[in-house]
Amino acid sequence: MRVIARIAFGVLLLLATLVVGPAPVDAQETADVPTQVDPRMYDIVDAVSADRIEADIRTLASFGTRHTLSDTTSGDRGIGAARRWIETEFENISAACGDCLEVETQRFVVAGEDRIPDSTVIVNVYAVQRGTTHPDRYVIMSGDIDSRASDVMNDSIDAPGANDNASGVAGALEAARVLSDYEFGSSIVYAALSGEEQGLFGGAHMARVAREEGWRIAGVLNNDMISNIEGQDGVVDNTVYRVFSQYNMPQDGDRWSERYFGGENDSPSRNLARYVARMTDTYIPNLDAMLIYRLDRFGRGGHHTPFNNEGFPAVRIMEAHEDYTEQHQDVRMEDGIDYGDTIDQIYPRYAARLTAANAITLAGMADAPPTPTTVKIGGAVQPSTTLAWEPVDDPDLAGYKIYWRKTTAARWENSRFVGDVTEFTLENVIIDNYLFGVAAVGTGGNESPVVFPTSLLR
Numbered sequence: 178m179r180v181i182a183r184i185a186f187g188v189l190l191l192l193a194t195l196v197v198g199p200a201p202v203d204a205q206e207t208a209d210v211p212t213q214v215d216p217r218m219y220d221i222v223d224a225v226s227a228d229r230i231e232a233d234i235r236t237l238a239s240f241g242t243r244h245t246l247s248d249t250t251s252g253d254r255g256i257g258a259a260r261r262w263i264e265t266e267f268e269n270i271s272a273a274c275g276d277c278l279e280v281e282t283q284r285f286v287v288a289g290e291d292r293i294p295d296s297t298v299i300v301n302v303y304a305v306q307r308g309t310t311h312p313d314r315y316v317i318m319s320g321d322i323d324s325r326a327s328d329v330m331n332d333s334i335d336a337p338g339a340n341d342n343a344s345g346v347a348g349a350l351e352a353a354r355v356l357s358d359y360e361f362g363s364s365i366v367y368a369a370l371s372g373e374e375q376g377l378f379g380g381a382h383m384a385r386v387a388r389e390e391g392w393r394i395a396g397v398l399n400n401d402m403i404s405n406i407e408g409q410d411g412v413v414d415n416t417v418y419r420v421f422s423q424y425n426m427p428q429d430g431d432r433w434s435e436r437y438f439g440g441e442n443d444s445p446s447r448n449l450a451r452y453v454a455r456m457t458d459t460y461i462p463n464l465d466a467m468l469i470y471r472l473d474r475f476g477r478g479g480h481h482t483p484f485n486n487e488g489f490p491a492v493r494i495m496e497a498h499e500d501y502t503e504q505h506q507d508v509r510m511e512d513g514i515d516y517g518d519t520i521d522q523i524y525p526r527y528a529a530r531l532t533a534a535n536a537i538t539l540a541g542m543a544d545a546p547p548t549p550t551t552v553k554i555g556g557a558v559q560p561s562t563t564l565a566w567e568p569v570d571d572p573d574l575a576g577y578k579i580y581w582r583k584t585t586a587a588r589w590e591n592s593r594f595v596g597d598v599t600e601f602t603l604e605n606v607i608i609d610n611y612l613f614g615v616a617a618v619g620t621g622g623n624e625s626p627v628v629f630p631t632s633l634l635r
């Protein structure tokens with residue numbers, strides 16, 4: 178009898194549905210999901226040339242030394258010759274794309290520093306690929322021009338700096354060659370910065386100028402050593418690279434939002450790092466980004482740090498396994514060990530893969546709408562979580578995607594496209610158990626980095 182009753186009850190429910198129809202569905206529930214893949218990214222990855230990167234590294238290493246205090250007048254030796262060659266390469270790339278790049282230099286004087294005691298002109302060389310929709314919004318890829326040997330003050334001894342960091346500059350040049358075939362909504366900057374080994378001076382200057390001039394920097398990808406796969410620990414691996422990112426720096430000393438929102442692992446830089454990893458996972462087979470949740474390696478630094486100091490999202494991209502006998506060393510043979518950062522130690526195909534990871538990240542961010550602002554969250558003592566944000570002004574905006582993950586997860590685990598709305602409630606997703614964020618999604622399949630909420634929704 179119970180079985181018959183249950184069947185009868187089910188029939189009645191079915192009939193009621195047929196007569197009355199399904200319950201109304203909120204418009205948010207029927208949002209058309211835009212394409213999740215941009216086919217151009219595969220073309221960008223394939224276009225990156227290991228041969229061109231190797232040729233650029235060889236040229237930069239051939240200047241003998243690129244020490245910040247080295248010769249600036251010679252045509253074939255010293256940092257002066259190197260930076261003039263870089264500027265010429267940017268100009269050649271621009272000519273090939275119909276003058277699509279604005280090639281610039283930043284010149285400034287440093288003196289009275291431990292590693293730059295006398296007045297020295299520091300020169301950054303960079304090229305801007307101006308965006309069509311948001312020309313004052315920038316994504317930046319950088320490498321360092323200068324090199325050094327064992328004695329950081331020796332500006333005359335050979336310091337070829339093939340991996341550290343001709344590889345990073347070669348990557349920026351190659352990214353410019355590939356991406357200059359496309360147009361993007363936001364601007365892309367390809368930068369060769371100076372004075373890194375003497376104290377991060379080039380990056381500090383560009384970051385300060387960016388802050389003073391109001392650049393809207395969406396992200397900085399600092400590439401420092403991207404061409405070595407053999408670690409001093411004996412590991413040889415060309416399938417992984419590292420992305421370093423710093424924690425959230427509370428403004429004005431107020432840690433309230435960090436303590437109660439749980440955002441200590443969701444700084445803009447860390448969500449930029451997650452974005453790099455997601456793009457790599459999506460478009461480059463057999464290459465994994467190892468996310469390192471610290472500013473840099475122990476006791477060491479890079480040119481992303483000055484941008485972090487000015488409040489911009491910035492990460493360091495580099496090889497996973499280092500060989501310290503090839504870094505900051507005089508070129509020599511000692512006790513059977515071949516010291517020095519020479520051209521025979523690089524792996525151009527690996528450098529090309531890391532350059533491709535940079536290129537698709539730059540392209541994805543430059544093509545996507547800007548990140549949402551003023552993201553708020555609410556849901557205390559409720560069986561749901563609500564997020565709200567300010568609308569993004571972009572002609573190619575498709576809508577927004579909400580992300581969430583367990584509090585112990587390194588990367589975003591779940592997402593939902595919610596359409597072109599500025600508030601959405603995730604039913605039966607309890608705010609206490611997850612971390613949340615919002616990204617803006619474009620019609621072409623690209624989206625902004627995720628933005629973590631920092632305000633209460635009241």
